[in-house]
Amino acid sequence: MTDTQDSQRSNRRTVVACAGVVVGMTGLAYASVPLYDLFCKVTGFNGTPIQRADNGSDVIDRTVAVRFDANVVPGLNWSFASEVPEVKVKLGETTTVLYKVTNNGSKATTGIATYNVQPDLAGPYFSKLECFCFTEQTLQPGETLQSAVVFYVDPRLVEDGDIKDISSITLSYTYFPSKGGKPVEETSSTSTATTPIVQ
Numbered sequence: 001m002t003d004t005q006d007s008q009r010s011n012r013r014t015v016v017a018c019a020g021v022v023v024g025m026t027g028l029a030y031a032s033v034p035l036y037d038l039f040c041k042v043t044g045f046n047g048t049p050i051q052r053a054d055n056g057s058d059v060i061d062r063t064v065a066v067r068f069d070a071n072v073v074p075g076l077n078w079s080f081a082s083e084v085p086e087v088k089v090k091l092g093e094t095t096t097v098l099y100k101v102t103n104n105g106s107k108a109t110t111g112i113a114t115y116n117v118q119p120d121l122a123g124p125y126f127s128k129l130e131c132f133c134f135t136e137q138t139l140q141p142g143e144t145l146q147s148a149v150v151f152y153v154d155p156r157l158v159e160d161g162d163i164k165d166i167s168s169i170t171l172s173y174t175y176f177p178s179k180g181g182k183p184v185e186e187t188s189s190t191s192t193a194t195t196p197i198v199q
Contacts, residue, residue: 057092060155064089068097069172076177077105078139086168091155094129099147101175103139110138112178118170125157126169136178 066089068082083098103109115133117126132147139145149171158164176183 057152057155059090059092060158062091062155062158064091064153064157064166065168066095066151066153067168067170068099069170070099071172071174072111073174073176076109076111076175078103078109078111078175080173080175089153091153091157094150094152096130096148096150099132099149099173100144101137101139101147102144103141106141108138108140110136110178111175112136112183113173113175114183115171115173118172119163119166121160121163122153122157122166122169125154125160125163126171127152127154133173 065086067086068084070080070082072078072080078101080099080101083100087095087097089095101111112135113133115131117123128149128151130148130150132149137145151171153169157166178184
C-alpha cells in the first residue's frame with residue numbers, strides 16, 4: 001500500500017513538473033519574438049538600426065555614403081521612393097532624408113514599413129533619431145504622404161576592426177500591407193515579399 005502511494009505521488013510530481021515545463025516553453029515561445037526584436041533594436045544585431053533620442057556624438061572628418069533602398073511588396077499598390085538615392089555624411093553628423101509614398105490604387109489601403117541596414121555589422125553604428133518605420137499608414141486613393149528619417153552614423157565605427165574601412169551603408173525599407181499594426185508578409189498564396197539590397 002505504501003509503495004503504491006509513493007508511486008502515485010512520484011507520478012503526480014512528474015506530471016506537474018512536465019506540465020510546468022510545457023507551460024514555461026509555451027510562454028518562452030510567445031515571448032521570443034518581441035524579446036528578439038527588442039534585443040536587435042538595443043544592440044543593432046542583424047542590421048537593425050538603433051533608435052536614439054538624441055545625437056551626443058562629435059562629428060569627425062570621415063565620410064561614408066548612405067544609400068537608400070525603397071521597396072513595396074507585390075499586392076500593395078503603392079509607389080515608394082526616397083528624395084535622393086544616396087548622401088555622403090560625416091560620421092556623427094545628423095542627417096534628414098525624406099521619403100514619399102503614394103497609394104496608386106482605387107481604394108484606401110493600409111501599410112507598414114520595416115527596415116534594415118547592410119552590411120549587418122553596421123547596424124550598431126546606424127542610429128535613427130526619427131523614423132516612420134513600424135508606424136501604420138492608411139492612404140486614400142491617390143494620396144501621397146511624405147515622411148522623414150533622421151539619422152547619424154556613430155563615429156565609434158572607426159574603432160571596429162571588422163568594418164572601419166567600409167565606404168557605404170545601405171538603409172533598406174520595405175512597405176507591407178498591414179493588419180492590426182503588423183506587416184503581412186504574404187499578400188497571396190503566390191506572391192511573397194522580397195527586399196533587394198544594394199551593396
